[in-house]
Amino acid sequence: MAAPIHCFLIDNQYGLVFNPESIRLLRQQHRIIGLLTGNLPQYPRQNQQLGIPLQLSLQQCHFLSTHNIICMYQIVFPITDKQEDHLAYLTELDNKFQDQKITNGHERINEILLNRDYILQSNRHSSFGDSSELDPAISSLLETNNAWQNSSRSMDDHERHILLHIIKQRLQQFTIDHMLITQPLESIRSDHLVQSITADQLKRYLTSPLQQLQCDVFADLYAKNYWISDGMKFGGDYLVYLDDPSKCHSSFIVTCFLRNEVQTNSTAIPLTHLIARCRVAVNVKKISVLATRKSTNEIEYLTINWNGF
Incomplete structure (x- = not known):
């Protein structure tokens, strides 16, 4: 099941x-x-x-x-927020930061090596402090970066010293304030x-009679094996398709109205509104349909056409 x-x-x-x-x-x-x-x-x-x-x-x-x-x-x-949920969120955030830090580190190292000649030329007379003591995270990145492993073999000590200083400087700029936060698809709250x-x-x-009529009209159209979607973009309640919407356009624009309102109030559906619905339906090559409920509770449909006069 x-x-x-x-x-x-x-x-x-x-x-x-x-x-x-x-x-x-x-x-x-x-x-x-x-x-x-x-x-x-x-x-x-x-x-x-x-x-x-x-x-x-x-x-x-x-x-x-x-x-x-x-x-x-x-x-x-x-x-209410639970302390356990907050700690779990911070732990997940730190794990994502460490992953992004590794990815960013490899990108920065590759970028520096790509511009190696320009960097060495610009800093050939510069003096830097001792870079032999590297952060363990940076050392791990260099050991797993193929571009660095291949390029460092052809460097002398001075070139290696300059590039290590630049790498160390660039990687220190990536802090948790610069990480990308992924929006979760579901809540991890436990409370x-x-x-x-x-x-x-x-x-x-x-609650309203019109909403209840819309429910009945939807059920009636569904029972007739139509495909139904929201019709707001064409000024109606429903758009009705003869087949899957990925295969065809909608054929009908259905608008629900209450029959008792028409009987008691002649302006329930103004003539200008009917004309506007017909004109919209004609322009988008659809048929305008009015749906209501008979005294026997059966759903009744009335199609309206625009003849152009």
Whole structure:
């Protein structure tokens, strides 16, 4: 049996899925698209391609929780820091610093040897102190650096003395203030509390009739084997695909509205709004669809076309 998909409720507004394997299962086995909201670790300064976590709307969370596809959790605040967690973080930070220090050391040594002739020419008349006593860490780097081992064989004592002084000076500049801090993908805290949320408890956050209608419309479209994503970028509630979004564009822009509001208020859907939805749908080559609930609780759909007059 596959491990349950864990989804964390954030601010009672949306859910986040952090596990890449869970996101793959949601896409391949359950036709759930969601919205990737995180930066790619390799390219953190761009927003063209996004990565984990996957954001799910409350309507999606309720549907998936009802069908036992995901398990919903909520972090209990406030979170107190434990001394053990703090010490573990400092230990991990120091280990990462030592790794980066070794990598940086080899890079600096290779850089100095690459500019060896210029450095020796510039410092041939300079006098330095005794460099025979090197830090054990620097000695270890020199012993494992192939470029230094090969180059030092052809150096005289004065050249070696100059280069060792420059290497020692450059490596001392790399301190913990210059290290790169890797953002963790998950918390290492041992004292945070997570409580489970049932589908019935989650439904309490869907308080308005429109939100409840959106839940029912999502479930109805899902039952018809459509692929569904958020439709905000086109001014609707949902974008509906006939196949996997990686294979085709969306075909419908679905907007939910309450029938009883139309009956009691003639301005519930202003004519200008209907025209705007139609024009947007035509420009992006999609069909605008209005979704509502009949008196029998059955979901009803109405398509709107723009004829150009």
